[in-house]
Amino acid sequence: MEVKLAETAGFCMGVDLALRRLDKLVKAAKGKPIHILGPIIHNPQVLKRYAEQGVIIAETPEEVPSGACVVIRAHGITREVEEALRKRNVVIKDATCPRVKKAQLLIQRHTGEDRELLLYGEADHPEVKGLVSYARDGHFLFGSPEELEAYPLSPEKKYVLAAQTTQDRVLFEMIAEKLRTTPDLDVLILETICDATKLRQNEANQLARQVDFMVVVGGYNSGNTRRLAQVAEENGTPCRHVETVDDLDLKELRGYGSVGVTAGASTPRRLIDQVIAALKAL
Incomplete structure (x- = not known):
């Protein structure tokens, strides 16, 4: 089986910046809790890793204690929520994607x-x-x-x-x-x-025309990942959207000569590599 990986699969600039900033804050906090207003990105595996490091997801400004450090997620927040945070006298670290x-x-x-x-x-x-x-x-x-x-x-x-x-x-x-x-x-x-969105969609479109089957890796709640799967399917190419390699039915793919792989902008490289390794093992 031939496995082809899209060139820009995985983290985009905005996600990479947000996670780098959060990593620095976690390291500097030395075990003290850090709050995020909503998930930093749409990927459950990444969120689980941060939860294990003491990062707390708050659903409302009221859940962030006064004086605490709160990170604004890559997707951004509403103006009203930002104003509510400032009234609570919290330390705001803005990780909103520049785009x-x-x-x-x-x-x-x-x-x-x-x-x-x-x-x-x-x-x-x-x-x-x-x-x-x-x-x-x-x-x-x-x-x-x-x-x-x-x-x-x-x-x-x-x-x-x-x-x-x-x-x-x-x-x-x-x-x-x-x-x-x-x-x-x-x-x-x-x-x-975002230009990164256009580039990923163009690559998914071209790759889907070159292979017999497409695999899109990323969170099920990730809008940009779901759209990559839609773009592939619009070419008439069979496609599966999976979060991890465990969600992939490898038996289903044994009859295909070539498989294309791409991933959403919030998908860690290790999850992509695990899918590629499983496909190559076929």
Whole structure:
């Protein structure tokens, strides 16, 4: 069996920066608890490792003790939650991905003055909740082109179109072009999708065309990982999304001559290597 690995599989820049910062804080804390408001990234194996080192995940600002150190996760938080943290007199260490922070500030800068935000993203994703909190004149959140088409856009209003940083760039560009060419509609297009996301999706697309089967490694709750699997499947290539090698049915793969492997931006290299080793052993 031939096993092909995507070049950029695994940690992206934002995740790598966030984990490096957390590692330094854990080392400096010398056993004292460190709080994170929500999971630092969407990978259960990474979260388990930090929990064993005394890192505590807080779901609300109220769960962080006054005077404690709290880390803002790579996905970012809402403006309201950040304000609540500051009122609690805690030490804030911001590990928000620079790409996400840029998207937040772009939305803050260009909304307002009767310019409403149209955001392409997942309603329950923490990054999305943070992004819409920066909109200064209302927002409409949609997860598909069909949802946006059903929303009554008015030529009397102005809009800003943006996207969750890990969304499908090709689909976003199609949505943007349709709005851009709609007569009498004033829409400002913001480029908020991360280049790393585009690169990973392009690689997954190309790799899926070269192999008989695709394996995507990463957390089941990771939006960018799920999209990599969708991109592969859109080529008609059989695909499995797994968190670890234990989730992979190796018997199912014995009949395939070539298997492509890629991974989400929050997937540790060791989990990718374990999957590759198991495939090569076939």
